[in-house]
Amino acid sequence: MKIEINQDVCIGCGICENFCSECFVMNASEGKAEVVKAEGCDSCNAKDVEGRCPVGAISVSE
Ligand code: SF4
Structure with a gap:
């Protein structure tokens, strides 16, 4: 996966960070969001x- x-x-x-x-x-x-874990994590559904x-x-993307 790549976010x-x-x-x-x-x-x-800020919705993505809140989620x-x-x-x-x-x-x-x-004042914008950045991806810090592009491969995703166990606690969210990207x-x-x-x-x-x-x-x-x-x-x-997969
Ligand atoms: S990427 Fe930007 S516009 Fe989209 S939810 Fe995150 S902060 Fe909001």
Whole structure:
């Protein structure tokens, strides 16, 4: 699995970090989310998080 965030699209809402702070963190200086665990983790379903991003900035590929 590979999780990616399109930085040009992210609006910094924080939903992804709220859903899984192990894979996503907010970049304080940029105000956007970054992926810190691109392979995903045991405690979240990355595909579910992908669907929760309001602007479709998250992509999850196999
Ligand atoms: S949910 Fe989407 S728009 Fe919101 S911070 Fe995460 S990547 Fe950015």
